[in-house]
Amino acid sequence: MEIFFTILILTLMVSLSGVAARIIPFQIPLPLVQIAMGALLAWPTFGLHVDFDPELFLVLFIPPLLFADGWKTPTSEFLNHGREIIGLALVLVLITVVGIGYLIYWLVPGIPLLAAFALAAVLSPTDAVALSGIVGEGRIPKKIMAILQGEALMNDASGLVSLKFAVAVAMGTMVFTVSGATIEFLKVAIGGLLAGIAICWIYGKSLRLLSRWSGDDPATQTVLLLLLPFASYLIAEHLGVSGILAAVAAGMTITRSGIIRQAPLAMRLRANSVWQMLEFVFNGMVFLLLGLQLPAILETSVTQVEVDPNVDLWMLFVSVVLIYAALMIVRFGWLWTMQLISRRLLTKRPMEFSAYTLRDLLIASFAGVRGAITLAGVLSIPLYLTNGDAFPARYELVFLATGVILFSLLVGVIVLPVLLRGMPRMDKTAQRHELQMARAVMAGSAIESLYKMEERLTADVEENIDADLLKEISSRVIGNLRRRVDGKEDLDRSLLAESLERRFRVTALRAERAEVYHLRATQKISNETMQKLLHDLDLLESLLVEKEE
Incomplete structure (x- = not known):
């Protein structure tokens, strides 16, 4: 019963957070409002306590959110920006794990090198959901946002795989070699992508069979669609490959495979409504849970610092700022390096970065905020080693990761609006003109099909339709479509x-x-x-x- 009430309270808080973000006199991004509400609920006055199970968190929240992001990501744009996304989601993650890992090892006393690499691994994934909550939809230029979304989709997997390697070596269950880690990473990544594609293909075949047997029952088909990201994640993890990449691949495959396009109308309408609601609730739950963990993380850190003579609390706060600054320097440096490589070596087919201005590079750097995956990853670090000893400096890892998440959100709130000031927003007029032009072309195609249908019905003696009635209905429908075609010449008047x-x-x-x-x-x-x-x-x-x- 307690679990049920907790779920109801969290759902209520997610709903009220949207209202709170609007009635607050000054503008605060929704993720920060939800984190603050979560921390308030966990305060002794209210005393709401939720045991954070990282494995349950990963299974329950991450697959559907990544599936939805993959569903909304145009595959053609993702493939067009493949080099940029690989450079950020793979190469930058490896640079971050090694570079920031050594920095943490040198900066914070008491953190062994492998534990520092584990922390750097969980700090490497970025969060596009938190970014959208900070700046709003359509504020960041599309040429930047498309790459950031693709990076956020893929670097979750590379960051968590790096974390697994670091923890496995620290636990003594794996011996690290460059060749072995590379082969294992490729196996996990490629296997995850293939698993997601295969499961989505099987789902499409099953949906067609069920449509024949169930008579296009939208409820059954929508429930099966909701289960698809969880099935992709769990099956992939069972096979020993990346469940996160499987969920992403399933989401991106479902648009290309034509499953939704060929699904019954009732199922499409219901599925879109259900996914919009789930995205809002799950995104809110993620940040509420982060807020709920804050008081316990702070209390644990203070308690541990009191018994650890090598660490002071102020040192941890300073380390949070320095680690975040280092993450931004590494990110900006790699973006600038990729721009130089593109301009000098890829002149025939340059990357998108070659056209970036300094401000674009700064926006792409500070847009790399940290969020849900970082929290889940650091809390998934085991409490004990295989020999029964406590995992070294685990409380410091959790404190630093949480601090970097919050600090990256706060800096993003302050810096990104300044960098985006004066930049052109998404041109809605141009978008409306594009929509009107497309509707005019569609109407022209529709008119041609209607003329053919009219000729076919006139010649078909079995239909036995009155010629005047046929002409009247045809003229009425074609007349409505004709206005769209005529409006193609004067879009403003047509709008x-x-x-x-x-x-x-x-x-x-x-x-x-x-x-x-x-x-x-x-x-x-x-x-x-x-x-x-x-x-x-x-x-x-x-x-x-x-x-x-």
């Missing part, structure tokens, strides 16, 4: 006409909805009829509102 038409239609729909309730109140229609009519009106209005946005 204005479409806006006016939308306003009239929304007004009419709302009047219809009010009349439906009146008919039900006067007992002229049944409840079943009312629900069907309201569902149809909601679908039409949602379509009109989406167009307006």
